Amino acid sequence: MTLQSPTPMSSDGAALKPGFADPVFDAQAVFRAALVAIAYPGRAIPLDRTFAAPRPLSSATAALCLTLMDFETPAWLDRQTASGEASAWLRFHCGLPLIDDTSTARFAVGTDALNLPHLLEFHPGEIEYPDRSTTLVIQVKSFTDGPVTTWTGPGIKGSATIAIDGLPFWFWSDWDLNSELYPRGVDVIFTCGNALMGLPRTIKVEA
Amino acid sequence: MAYVAVKGGEQAILNTHKLISETRRGNPDLAELSLAQISEQFGLAVDRVMTEGSVYDRELAALALKQAQGDAIEAIFLLRAYRTTLPRVAVSEPIDTSKMAIRRRISATFKDIPGGQVLGPTYDYTHRLLDFALAAEGLERPQAELAAEPLDETVPRVIDLLNSEGLIEEEIDENDGEVFDLTREPTTFPARRDQRLQNLARGDEGFVLGLAYSTTRGYGGAHPFVGELRLGEVAVEIVPEELGFPITIADVTVTECQMINQFRGSADKPPQFTRGYGLTFGHNERKAMAMSLVDRAMRARELGEDVRYPAQDAEFVLSHTDNVEGNGFVTHFKLPHYVDFQAELQLVRQLRAEHEERRRKATGSEQAKEAAE
Amino acid sequence: MSPTAALVHKDDGYNFAYLDEQTKRMIRRSLLKALSIPGYQVPFGGREMPLAYGWGTGGIQVTASVIGPDDVLKVIDQGADDTTNAVSIRRFFQTVCDVAVTESTAEATVVQTRHRVPETPLKEGQVLVYQVPQPEPLKKIEPRETETRKMHAYAEYGAMQVTLYEDVAHFGRIAKTYDYPAVINGRHLMSPSPIPKFDNPKMEMNPAIQLFGAGREKRIYAVPPYTSVRSLDFDDHPFEVQTWKGSCALCGSTTSYLDEVITDDRGSRMFVCSDTDFCNTRQAEAAAAKAAVDKVSGEEA
Structure with a gap:
């Protein structure tokens, strides 16, 4: 039985870009990178293969979405992502339910990081189920060219110096507020080009 | 060495x-x-x-x-x-047991019911005598006679007949159509009824039977009546997205039990009958009835009754019904545990040595005391 | 990617690593959340596996969701690669993944374990998957999940301290020898699985990724690398690990966890390393060193 239309088209009628060439091994490789990224926050973890991504997603963002999201994970897209071919692509390849409400999203994808909603608008999880919080996938310009920050916490031996470029000015003060919710709080995976960088809620950041 | x-x-x-x-x-000489x-x-x-x-x-x-x-x-x-390895292709519409092609249908609550009592295939009225004739193969079987008239296509459920008088509680969909899926999500507490029923349906027949039995022996306030027990085939329908209307994909045999229980009423509710529900694949009246009794017992909290007995304790029941889980865990104790046993051995030896030391000191000081006297 | 691995997942009717992709995604999401909240038990939609509950289904599901065709897998039970259940699980992954396997802790990229942390220190990037029978450290104090969930939510762990203190009052010491509870990252009380308390200190600030799977109880949790793991204790009764008077009868190690082996019916016994790879490696090294010395002295003579 076919549950999806056989020829995937975006809203403007153009044929959609393909998903993973090998859904099993591509997803495994990208997940391993994500696992390492979350386990060792602050390290840029390159993917070992590149993917054809729909606008405005980068290769890493697209791969991460295909790897983690599906019909069970209501997701919020920022305006730039929702308006591109990415929206139809995500709906088709992930069966992703797209929602407008940030506060119930399991995932949030932001490609226009400067116009991101404040972090407290996303789902912080529940005190008895802190795992239900939103995971934000934020696509940034660079991991090295932005303002210097110092990260400490689980997964970091001593401290790490990170310079993410392309975040709104309030981001790190919002991150402090997020830390105060612990064990609740959102988690972030930054993407840049074809690399990932994890920022789980446990990480303290000095801007 | x-x-x-x-x-x-x-x-x-x-x-x-x-x-x-x-x-x-076994013996390869046998077929x-x-x-x-x-x-x-x-x-x-x-x-x-x-x-x-x-x-x-x-x-x-x-x-x-x-x-x-x-x-x-x-x-x-x-x-x-x-x-575990099967993909989920679609989610079916709820089956409609009032449209069941009935093979057996009985009620203990009314002598005669619309649609009639249909005894069907059952061991209920047989004598449990070992039938030595069966030991011989190739026995000629007696053929059951066909009824003069076929059954109605739709046979109303007995329990619905009580609805009109308000004598029995109405069935309420508490989840706005969103049905929990125990095979995809872990159990959460407090568990809603969809979760409880799924758990019981998959639960071990013997365990559920024992719990049901306990509710009728003072460990739970069950005063049950079999409103209706029916066996037969029902259609399973799905609504493919591209069609937008239901199509039948299969007929399955199910056994359904609607158990009627007393309810004393509360401040906001007049006395009325309450329901317990049981459903199994195939023919299994024992399981369907036991399930409906335990279902009702676990509704104690929502009905404002005291929760005092094991069968009423949803967390206890739901955590222990599954025989795949129980079987695995109970039998896992035959796996090697020698690392932990070594740790315990060391501790017990140490505690015994310390105990001996204390005893020796105590008797030693007593002897010294005696000697001094 | 090994060409046979690709064949395995296409030809025998079962997906690579047994689980379907949707199940893997669900478990992978749980793993990322578990690492984000160290020591917190993430509920997950655990599936029935072709091995019995209680026999490592949680660990198997975690490994199946993590493992890829380039991984090298090691499976141990009681520290040994050759115990029946370790053999069975290793064979399962060879069948459903055609993955390379090893007995060497150093060579493995993924290690699935029951009841031990290997003696050989782990490295960054290695993944240690623990099989967990009972993930809830508070279970023996409070069987109800509705209650234990609140205790974790508000970090109310006084009852656990009281239980340990009752040991001190009764026995003069904390009488917990394995599955010794620890506080992770200063916040969540966690069961380290039934490893001997000897292994608890190895979890602390470990460079590897430690993942825990409880299949029957449908919980996943994690200790990220470089994370504090504090075994519960009291100022006047500090946490301490098991020690042995002697050394391993096979390799002479004085630092490893020793198993007692009964050698006859007259009470004779000996102690040997529970970690067979560690012990074998040391024996091989000693033999090689001795051979080298013999060779040198032979040449001198």
């Missing part, structure tokens, strides 16, 4: 596989069982395996029973493990 750690676990394991295969086959024979002649065993294995497939259930040498719990485990 020469000690060599034992090697060769892998070879030993491979040999157990060969041995179990030999044991399963091998076919899946069709199991499915046809051990039909009730197949029904149980399908129900608790959560897969409606007679052939697979028969294969599981053959592979498990007839051990129902092992067969259920095989089917569940296979189920």
